[in-house]
Amino acid sequence: MRSGPVTMRVRRYLPDGNPLRRGTDRVESVAVLAFLIFAVLSLGAAFAVGAAVYRxxxxxxHSGRWVTATVTRDAPAATWVAVEGTAARLRTGVAWTTADGRTVTGQAPVPSAAKAGSPVRIWLDREGRPGDGPRSRIDTVADGVASxxxxxxxxxxxxxxxxxxVRRRLDHRRYAAWDAGWLAMNRRRKPKDA
Structure with missing residues (x-):
């Protein structure tokens, strides 16, 4: 029964008590086993990194909140412009009231041609700064998968x-051992013409 190339590769690294197996072969078997263990651990670490980025x-x-603000200046009529392949709204002046009753002003994205004094909904991040809105779920998933x-x-x-x-270093040792073996064998041979 013939063994396939995968079976022969696996058998090459399994400890079998073969007296012809060299020390470099045993070291290579340990290196392959260590590689497999660390590869599995690194995949677990990669999953943990992706999950942490996703969380x-x-x-x-969920770190911000929507609030109702009042437009303080008329917004331009054309507020949508292309920025790096996505649509972004231009910002204009708005004022809103914080939870402790203070009135805060700033720049926030508003609907096209919003008039001064009209109410608009704006997104505030965790620091209370106006933003374009909450982070999208697709960005969260993409960042987690990519990381x-x-x-x-x-x-x-x-x-x-x-x-x-490791394999290269072991191969150098094997080649050196083979060269030394050939030299020793050739020294033992006596020329017939001498």
């Missing part, structure tokens, strides 16, 4: 690079 995004989504994927890719690339360096 931070959720917290940011988890990037963490996994970087950690697996670093682990593969370490494994490649």
């Amino acid at each position: 931070a995004g959720l917290a940011e989504e 988890g994927t990037a963490t996994a890719a970087l950690s697996l690339t670093a682990l593969l690079a370490c494994l490649a360096l």
